[in-house]
Amino acid sequence: xxxxxxxxxxxxxxxxxxxxxxxxxxxxxxxxxxxxxxxxxxxxxxxxxxxxxxxxxxxxxxxxxxxxxxxxxxxxxxxxxxxxxxxxxxxxxxxxxxxxxxxxxxxxxxxxxxxxxxxxxxxxxxxxxxxxxxxxxxxxxxxxxxxxxxxxxxxxxxxxxxxxxxxxxxxxxxxxxxxxxxxxxxxxxxxxxxxxxxxxxxxxxxxxxxxxxxxxxxxxxxxxxxxxxxxxxxxxxxxxxxxxxxxxxxxxxxxx
Ligand code: SAH
Numbered sequence: 204x205x206x207x208x209x210x211x212x213x214x215x216x217x218x219x220x221x222x223x224x225x226x227x228x229x230x231x232x233x234x235x236x237x238x239x240x241x242x243x244x245x246x247x248x249x250x251x252x253x254x255x256x257x258x259x260x261x262x263x264x265x266x267x268x269x270x271x272x273x274x275x276x277x278x279x280x281x282x283x284x285x286x287x288x289x290x291x292x293x294x295x296x297x298x299x300x301x302x303x304x305x306x307x308x309x310x311x312x313x314x315x316x317x318x319x320x321x322x323x324x325x326x327x328x329x330x331x332x333x334x335x336x337x338x339x340x341x342x343x344x345x346x347x348x349x350x351x352x353x354x355x356x357x358x359x360x361x362x363x364x365x366x367x368x369x370x371x372x373x374x375x376x377x378x379x380x381x382x383x384x385x386x387x388x389x390x391x392x393x394x395x396x397x398x399x400x401x402x403x404x405x406x407x408x409x410x411x412x413x414x415x416x417x418x419x420x421x422x423x424x425x426x427x428x429x430x431x432x433x434x435x436x437x438x439x440x441x442x443x444x445x446x447x448x449x450x451x452x453x454x455x456x457x458x459x
Pocket of ligand 1 (some may be wrong): 372374375398399405421423424427
């Protein structure tokens with residue numbers, strides 16, 4: 204069933220109206236017609252089944268035919284991603300959404316080759332949000348991946364706060380692996396933060412700053428992964444350990 208996000212303000216008691224890009228997608232791209240069954244997400248976890256009733260100018264009227272249960276994600280994984288070159292972040296955001304991360308925070312690191320500021324950063328953020336929404340729709344997650352940034356490392360660390368487990372994969376970490384860091388936790392945390400450097404890695408100063416903010420440095424294994432691989436791999440491992448990755452729907456891990 205095709206999925207659409209709809210602004211909660213557009214709901215009425217028995218239906219809703221899709222407008223803008225969502226209406227365009229339904230009418231012109233998917234070419235759905237009245238009678239088509241669709242799935243609606245309000246972006247906060249609510250999910251409804253609906254049926255297209257009529258199509259007007261730039262608006263699609265949908266009747267709600269049933270509500271679906273929302274299964275909240277058991278674990279919020281935040282990826283703090285050092286701003287990489289070119290279009291790599293597009294891929295990282297798409298994959299983070301599919302895997303089930305909660306948010307991606309884009310961090311301007313010392314070795315980030317590109318520096319985005321002002322209007323440019325705003326434009327890129329809008330593009331990343333669009334990619335996050337698209338990917339979230341495609342993979343059927345009722346709450347889309349959030350994208351924040353572009354922030355300095357200090358801003359990103361302050362946002363994360365002190366709750367949960369915070370990890371900084373570092374290729375020079377010779378003692379603690381991600382595997383041990385996860386197995387050593389007495390109970391599954393509710394939040395896991397993962398800081399990944401850009402192509403050139405994190406500087407010793409940035410590693411120190413992260414450690415000061417409570418991040419544990421961990422190895423991801425004996426091979427150096429590209430920045431886009433490192434985030435995707437770390438999210439996968441954490442959500443396999445404590446989240447819903449690798450589990451049948453409805454058998455997600457709850458509290459224990
Ligand atoms: N420029 C560095 C590698 C940076 S890789 C070099 O060539 O040595 C980009 C980011 O991916 C790093 O900042 C780190 O966060 C992560 N990373 C890649 N491979 C890793 C590994 N084996 N262990 C831990 N972190 C890794």
